[in-house]
Amino acid sequence: MQPKLRWAFIALLLSLPLIGGGWAVSLSRADDPGPARQSCKAVSPQTCELAHSLGRGINMGNMLEAPREGDWGVKAEPRYVDLAARHFRTVRVPVRWSNHAAPTADATIDEAFARRVDEVVDGLLRRNAYVILNMHHYMQLSGNDLHRHEFKVDPAVVETRFLNMWRQIAARYKDRPNRLVFELLNEPNGKLDGEPWNELAAKALAVVRQTNPDRAVIIGPGSWNNVKELPRLKLPKDPNLIVAIHTYEPFNFTHQGVEWRKPPLPAGIPCCDARQRREMTETLEAARDWNRKHGVPLHLGEFGAYSKGDMRSRVNWARHMRDEAEKRGIGWTWWELASDFSGVWNPETNSWVEPIRGALLD
Numbered sequence: 001m002q003p004k005l006r007w008a009f010i011a012l013l014l015s016l017p018l019i020g021g022g023w024a025v026s027l028s029r030a031d032d033p034g035p036a037r038q039s040c041k042a043v044s045p046q047t048c049e050l051a052h053s054l055g056r057g058i059n060m061g062n063m064l065e066a067p068r069e070g071d072w073g074v075k076a077e078p079r080y081v082d083l084a085a086r087h088f089r090t091v092r093v094p095v096r097w098s099n100h101a102a103p104t105a106d107a108t109i110d111e112a113f114a115r116r117v118d119e120v121v122d123g124l125l126r127r128n129a130y131v132i133l134n135m136h137h138y139m140q141l142s143g144n145d146l147h148r149h150e151f152k153v154d155p156a157v158v159e160t161r162f163l164n165m166w167r168q169i170a171a172r173y174k175d176r177p178n179r180l181v182f183e184l185l186n187e188p189n190g191k192l193d194g195e196p197w198n199e200l201a202a203k204a205l206a207v208v209r210q211t212n213p214d215r216a217v218i219i220g221p222g223s224w225n226n227v228k229e230l231p232r233l234k235l236p237k238d239p240n241l242i243v244a245i246h247t248y249e250p251f252n253f254t255h256q257g258v259e260w261r262k263p264p265l266p267a268g269i270p271c272c273d274a275r276q277r278r279e280m281t282e283t284l285e286a287a288r289d290w291n292r293k294h295g296v297p298l299h300l301g302e303f304g305a306y307s308k309g310d311m312r313s314r315v316n317w318a319r320h321m322r323d324e325a326e327k328r329g330i331g332w333t334w335w336e337l338a339s340d341f342s343g344v345w346n347p348e349t350n351s352w353v354e355p356i357r358g359a360l361l362d
Contacts, residue, residue, distance in 0.1 A: 036329035038288075041295030044239040047216050050178065051242050051297035054130055054331030056322075056361065057090030058344070059302065061336025064117060065094035065136035065186075067149035074339050074347060076120050083345060084337055085127035087361070092301060092333040093120055094136035094186060096150075097165045103153040107161035109168050118172075125179060132218065132301070132333065133173070134183035138162060143191040159200060166207050174211040182208060183218035183244060183301070186225075193222035198234040205236050218299060220244030225301065227283050230290040243291075246302040247283050250276050253317065257308030271305070271313040272320055280317075281324050288328045300325050304335035304342035311355055314342070318359040334360055 040048030060080060066072040074080075084091045100113035117133075124131045139146050140158050153161065166184070173180060184204045188197045201219050208217060217240060221229035225246035235241055248254040253276065257267040272280070284300075291298050303321050305314040318334070325332050338345040344357045 036327055038297045038329045039292050039295045040297055042239075043241060043296055044214075046178070046214075047240045047242065048297060050130075050181070050216050051299065051331065052329060053089070054132075054299060054333075055089040057092060057130070057132075057331065057333035058084050058088040059092045059094060059333050059336040060084060060120070061094060061341065062339035063094075064120065065096045067096065067099050067147050069116065071149060072339065076116070078119075078123065080338055080345075081120055081123040082127065085124050085129040088129070088333075090130040090132065090331065090333055091124050092132040092134065092183075093117070093124070094134055096137045097135050097169065098138040098140070098161065099150050101161065101165055103151060103157075103161075105157040105160045105164065107157075107164040107168075109165060114172065121173070121176070121180065125177060128179075130179045130181065132181045132183050132299075133169070134186050134218075135162070135165065135169075136186040138185070141185070141192065142189045144189070162200070163204055163207050166204050167210075170208040170211045174215075178215060181216045181218060181242070182212070183220075184208075185220075186301075187246060188220065188222050189224045193229070194232050195234075197222050198232075202236045205238060205241075209238075214240055216240050216242055218242045218244045218301070220246070220301065227287045227290075230287065235294075235296060241296055243296050243298050244301040245287050245298055247280070247300065247321070248303060248305075249279050249283050253309060253313070254305040256306060258306055267308050269313075270310065271317045277320060280320055284321075284324045284328055284330070287330070291328075298330050300330050300332035302335040303332065306341055307343075315355045315359045318342075318356055322360055 037052060060076060062072040062074050063069060063076040069075050095117055097109060100110045101107040121131055121133060139150060140152060141162055146152060184201055192200065205217060219235060219241060220243060221233040223229040225244050227245050227247060252265050253269045253271045255261060256265045256269050258264060287298055305317045322332065334344065335341060336343055338347050342356065344353050344360065346353055
């Protein structure tokens with residue numbers, strides 16, 4: 001291309017309008033997954049376009065959803081905000097609001113903690129990223145054991161606190177651009193499975209809609225956002241919903257050696273043979289079948305393989321899952337950026353975990 005034409009082309013790119021608050025063309029981040037499209041017959045055109053714009057993303061995991069920031073070895077530092085936004089189109093921000101709110105029914109959120117979340121969310125939005133802000137690890141809501149440094153509240157106020165926290169979160173961010181997406185709850189499970197979650201999600205969505213009538217909201221099925229639970233998910237009638245799915249199949253591979261599972265799954269399991277690939281693909285194919293039937297777009301909010309697996313197998317797994325999601329037009333956020341489950345960035349060496357980064361982005 002001749003120099004004059006080259007500069008004219010660059011000027012054209014820079015003049016392109018904003019789409020959904022994000023640049024129509026990004027020269028610095030991961031390319032869009034491709035031309036595959038999901039069914040959007042049940043949602044608005046803007047939510048359909050947003051769901052397909054999420055593309056390739058990352059979770060800022062083990063940071064703000066730890067019981068106390070730093071408890072799990074990593075904090076939401078500015079360098080991570082910049083790193084995530086420069087290299088991924090979407091950044092999912094898990095937040096444990098419940099441990100930073102009053103234990104009473106009003107659940108007044110600690111302002112200092114809320115400002116920490118603001119710094120992360122606004123830093124990402126300034127860098128033109130799409131942001132998924134959720135409520136993560138409200139353990140008592142699902143009836144699970146509490147984490148160390150997590151406080152317990154009166155069971156009578158657990159669900160009321162959930163709704164009142166969302167009342168505050170929604171009001172706080174109501175004027176942010178539509179690149180900010182709310183996710184009501186990460187991985188509902190246990191006593192929330194089935195109708196309890198359907199009913200509570202509808203109440204929470206109604207609370208959010210009081211101040212954010214058109215913002216995209218993500219709701220996932222029970223059993224830890226398991227694809228197999230999609231048939232039991234009953235969504236409220238709302239044109240601005242996206243459904244979250246998570247997959248860590250085959251589980252005995254992705255979670256081999258994790259210390260928090262008792263007893264731990266044995267290590268040394270490779271991936272990916274024909275049976276394993278079939279299991280991985282069938283999960284996403286079942287999700288696509290659900291999408292075609294219901295017309296609500298999906299987002300793969302979490303997938304990852306624990307670092308105790310051998311690197312070649314983890315790379316094979318990551319690339320296969322990425323490819324299969326993108327063939328179906330499903331945007332994704334890898335778990336996670338810079339922690340010890342399956343981070344793509346090594347904080348100690350200040351460098352990429354290159355085989356994993358390449359499997360996701362090349």
